[in-house]
Amino acid sequence: MTIAIINYGASNLYSVKNCLNRLNLKSIITSDDEIIRQSSAAILPGVGAFGQAMYNIKKLKLDYSIYKFIETGKPFLAICLGMQLLFEKSCEFSQNKGLGLLQGDVKLIGGNKNLKVPHIGWNKINLVNRSTKNSVYLKNYDDDFMYFVHSYYVNPADEKIVLTKTNYQDFIFCSSVEYKNIIAFQFHPEKSGEKGLNIFRNLKKKIS
Amino acid sequence: MIYNRIIGRLDIKGPNLVKGIHLEGLRVLGKPDVFAKLYVEEGIDELFYQDxxxxxxxxxxxxxxxxxxxNSISIPLTVGGGIRSLNDIDQILKSGADKIAINTAAIKNPEIIYQAAKVYGSSTIVVTLEVSKLINNIHCVYTDNGREFWDINAIDWAKRVENLGAGEILxxxxxxxxxxxxxxxxxxxKISESVNIPVIAHGGAKTSIDIIKVLTETQARAVAISSMLHYGYLDKVQLNSSNYEEGNTDFIKKNINYKDYAKTSIIDIxxxxLPKILTRI
Known part of the structure; x- marks a missing residue:
């Protein structure tokens, strides 16, 4: 049982690995197609710029590995920029195409509101459609603090995939989505204390 | 909603946590990781190590x-001090830091901010501004822990680092x-109104009233505190004076409490x- 942490040069790979180590979850930082596809779960982390990330992913042919992995139905977690990369396009710097696994686009926080960007710090996640959502990962979570660091947010075309939303000075954005075997967080569970670690514990239960 | 951040700032010298006044006259207080772990358990929002x-x-x-x-905490850790190149940044991030902070390197070569932000993302790059007021009431910037003066207006420099891609200003x-x-x-x-990126206020906090004042009267939504925290927790940290070999350790060996600062806890702070300032509780 190994978790692949997909390496495309993003800078928080080691934070994620540290976190898995603490939970005694075996993981490997890799960009090898074979290793990724044989793993029990895969994590697409991310801190960095969208364009640079997509460039690296294509150069390393990781887009192909990600598509193939997701087809297997095994758990696929995406964090922060990793979440944004799953969508069709981003307006960061110039227009960039994403992996297109989920429909929708990535936009700058705030719209025409005068907010401090990036949004950095602790904020709450609130479940939407509580009755219909019962994610394994966010079971018993609502109104919990998570750590955010981002300038962009995802705007999914299909509202039904939205799991939680977050309010940043009255600017409300999607803070997690779940679609089939894909779970993606705008916040950093690996940096969110015990509540964050629990998300990985839930992943552990799912694959063991 | 906005939840303000209380960041624990730890000045590091060799293996020790130190604390000075006006960034000088360093006293050894103990092992940084021991303090860090305690602060995390007690509910600090972030940690900042300055070498x-x-x-x-x-x-x-x-x-x-x-x-x-x-390896022992799961909240964000920023590391600053002596970072000169992208390679230095790489090493620090690979060691497990989440963000890096630069000052001297950015002033000597502002392009490093742009390059670092492009590779690691703006939100990973904190630029530190060490400022001091001149006789004419203008604040200028310093480097090397306040030792070297640069004839650069602090507000102009803050705007410039934002344009170059810094994610935060300390x-x-x-x-x-x-x-x-x-x-x-x-x-x-002045600085928090001049830029759109988050500003962390640092330097001078003694009580919660100081924190309330800066978070209500300015656009800063985060503070970095050190003396208030370290002296507030000194007696909770197990002191083993035999472990202190370097630097000015008299303070620790005599086990003097720093009278000016109250014993406190992060949750009390x-x-x-409340109710004016919300934080993660």
Missing amino acids: VVASLYERNSLLDLIKKTA LTSIDNEGTGKGFDITITQ KKAL
């Missing part, structure tokens, strides 16, 4: 300390740092900020 000596030969000890800390008032006389409200207000 105050930042000499190359001590680099490995800093990286070891980052690794040790990152604003240190050298005049107030370590004195307990409260934050420099004037410069914090946070509760005292």
